[in-house]
Amino acid sequence: MLDHYGDELTLRLSDITRTGLLDDDAALTRFMRDLVDRIGMTVIAGPLVATENGPPEKAGKSAVVILAESHAAIHTYPHLREIFVDIFSCKPFREADVLDEFHRLVGDYRISERTLTRRGEEWPRDLAAARELWSTQRIPG
Numbered sequence: 001m002l003d004h005y006g007d008e009l010t011l012r013l014s015d016i017t018r019t020g021l022l023d024d025d026a027a028l029t030r031f032m033r034d035l036v037d038r039i040g041m042t043v044i045a046g047p048l049v050a051t052e053n054g055p056p057e058k059a060g061k062s063a064v065v066i067l068a069e070s071h072a073a074i075h076t077y078p079h080l081r082e083i084f085v086d087i088f089s090c091k092p093f094r095e096a097d098v099l100d101e102f103h104r105l106v107g108d109y110r111i112s113e114r115t116l117t118r119r120g121e122e123w124p125r126d127l128a129a130a131r132e133l134w135s136t137q138r139i140p141g
Contacts, residue, residue: 006070006090009098012113016106022043022076022083025049027105028063035072035101042068056080082111103132 034049046065052060056079064073069089073076076083084105087098095116102109 002062006088007092008086008088008115009095009118010087010115010119011083011085011098011111012111013085013106013109014081014112015108015110016083017109018080018105018107019078019081021105022063022078025051025061026035028061028074028076031075031101031105032063032072035098036065036067036103038097038101039087039089041072041089041091041093045070049050082112 016022021031022093028049029047032049033043036043043141044066047063049063051061051064057077059079060075060077062075063072064071067089069091071102072087074083083102085098085102087093
C-alpha cells in the first residue's frame with residue numbers, strides 16, 4: 001500500500017523528431033487511449049482533444065483523459081517540436097512505460113523538464129484519520 005495518495009509525473013519533451021502526429025486529433029485520441037491502457041488506468045471520460053490556434057509558437061493541441069485513478073493530459077506544440085505531459089494517479093505506474101509510449105508516437109526526443117511528485121503524503125486513506133486531520137487543520141468560521 002502506498003504511503004501517499006499518488007504520484008504526479010510532469011514532463012517537457014523537446015527536440016521531437018516526428019512532429020506530424022502532434023497536430024492530428026485522431027492520432028492523439030488513439031495515443032491517449034494507448035497510454036492509459038499501457039499504464040493500467042481506467043478511463044472515465046475522454047479522450048478529449050482541443051485545438052489551440054494562433055501564432056506558431058502557441059498553436060497546438062491539448063488532449064486529456066479523466067481516469068478513475070485521476071487524469072492524464074498532454075499539450076503539443078508541433079512548431080516548437082515540444083510536448084508538455086501531466087499524469088496524476090493514485091495507482092502506481094511506471095515512468096518507463098509512459099516514455100516508451102511517447103517514443104512510439106514521436107520517435108526520439110529529449111527530456112528537458114521532469115518532475116515526479118509524491119502527492120498527498122498527509123492525506124490519510126482512513127476516513128477516521130482524515131476526519132481528525134480535517135478537524136484539526138480547518139479554520140473556524
